[in-house]
Amino acid sequence: MSHDPAGSHDHPHPRQPDIEDGPLTHHMALTEAVAALLQKKGVITGEELRRTLEDIDSRSPADGARVVARAWVDPAYRERLLEDVNTAAAELGIDTGNIPIRAVESTDTVHQLVVCTLCSCYPRMLIGLPPDWYKARAYRSRAVREPRAVLREFGLTLPDHVEVRVHDSTADMRYLVLPRRPGGTQGWSEERLAAIVTRDCMVGTAVPVATGG
Amino acid sequence: MPRRHHDMGGLPAGPVATDEHAHAPWEKKVDAILRLLSGKGIMTVDELRRGIEEIGPDAYDRLSYYERWITSISNNLLEKRVIGVSELGEAMQEAQIRHAQAVGSQSQ
Amino acid sequence: MPDQPRFDPGSTVRVKSLTPPGHVRTPWFTRGKNGVVVQLLGTFGNPEDLAYGGNGEPRRPLYRVSFRQSALWPDYDGAETDTLVADIYEHWLEPEG
Structure with a gap:
């Protein structure tokens, strides 16, 4: 079953840099920093974050x-x-x-x-x-x-x-x-x-x- | 108080652009952070929205969807003193260093 | 014990024509417009309180309100039967008089 029912992924969004290769933008760094601090302080755990990301991907x-x-x-x-x-x-x-x-x-x-x-x-x-x-x-x-x-x-x-x-x-x-x-x-x-x-x-x-x- | 910027129903706008991008890992991470914070009662979706609405018309249009989200999330966490300003700056710097090392080791 | 919901399905209501600053979930384009209550959805935490660190109490009745498109937009060019439904909290509604 296709997960892309609109069939319109031919053109990648131009504003979306490739996170693996490009520079880390301000907002990407902010995201990584917030995630790291919340884990360091015990507000969330790495396991919770991983499970939530899996849940997002599963829908x-x-x-x-x-x-x-x-x-x-x-x-x-x-x-x-x-x-x-x-x-x-x-x-x-x-x-x-x-x-x-x-x-x-x-x-x-x-x-x-x-x-x-x-x-x-x-x-x-x-x-x-x-x-x-x-x-x-x-x-x-x-x-x-x-x-x-x-x-x-x-x-x-x-x-x-x-x-x-x-x-x-x-x-x-x-x-x-x-x-x-x-x-x-x-x-x-x-x-x-x-x-x-x-x-x-x-x-x-x-x-x-x-x-x- | 005039109409607020995010409250756009009925305003003129151009054609709907139906090209799409797949969500990047960092965007999903923003989504996951909000879900966890909301589930733990640390911040509400309403607070997320308020924070997005308060970033100003210029930034609202200039930033991408999840850029607006992480801006609001980090501002809310600062206001609630869950995180502090300078430690956030240091964590951002560390993220940049980790990224540079990862990219560097990839290209060797 | 919260008050009984004020409006029954079928009631004609007017969305209050207020323009406060701050976080509100009543779209601008519905304000001052007449609509008909379709359904009571239940009571929910007040977003105007939840958005500022509050607990959302007291909870507010939330209604689905149907508007004729031609009543929302004087120049609406679709069919006369076209409608729009928005979810509006009770404290933003008054009886249409």
Whole structure:
């Protein structure tokens, strides 16, 4: 399963120096220094830091995709997911921590889109760290005021009879889009369904498409 | 008080740039530090955000995402006296020396 | 014992039009706007206190509030049915009068 569902890693971010070879920037040195001091003072341990880094690396959109695929094939699970994502994810063995995640369901008549205009809140405990564009000014500014134009930039043009419902994650909730199951997927296994649920489908900037053999 | 800089919903902006970079190890380390500090009740995510909002419009736009985070984290830790200013400076210098040695030994 | 939440789902509310300095989780673009309470999400620590070293008490009711896009932006050019939902703490809401 690809961990790069957007398929857009062809161009490395130009602002991202290679930490192994380049000079240590001020902020990299600050990071190393804070980590070292916190360990020296016993505030955190090296083991805790290592385990937390492993946990960060272990989270990816694949977990969210499993949850979505289960909701597509199991109506009772879908109900539980819409009630409480954290509990529903735990049923599949995914520990999403204690920040509440809510699912919002896209249908034939409503398309759900998630943004955080004030910072970059994101259901990272279920689908991993957010992409750069989610944290950048253009998306945060424009997704609330001209969502249809933003969606068109992602290649998604929605008809006027579909309500676009934007969720600004302003507080203690994180939002996961439960996308609409596309036609032409009758009889598909959960694994096959999960493979078409990309990260962007769970943010609302894309919709799943029935592709592949 | 006018609208604050980070509160940008609805402002005009250019097209969404969808190119992405993979997170560097130091960026994940910043994320991990915040998670640990938050989990231990030493600083809250709200304090992280406040610190980011207070770095000023110029720095907010100039710094990358995790540069803003570590700026806020270190300022919060200084304010809470979890760490001190000069020991932080010394630890930064030590980090630079360790890095130079690592790069030097790599190129030999 | 905290007070009962003040608003029921379906209530029309107005976001307070306040402009304090400091850490706030009520987006600028919602202030002074009318919306409808969709759901009470529970009570949560007050971010305006948590951001300054406080413990967030007393906890505040938090609501999902739905706004018509055309009410937020006079020049909105999407569908009339388009909406925006934001999570707003009770102390930033007043009954729409």
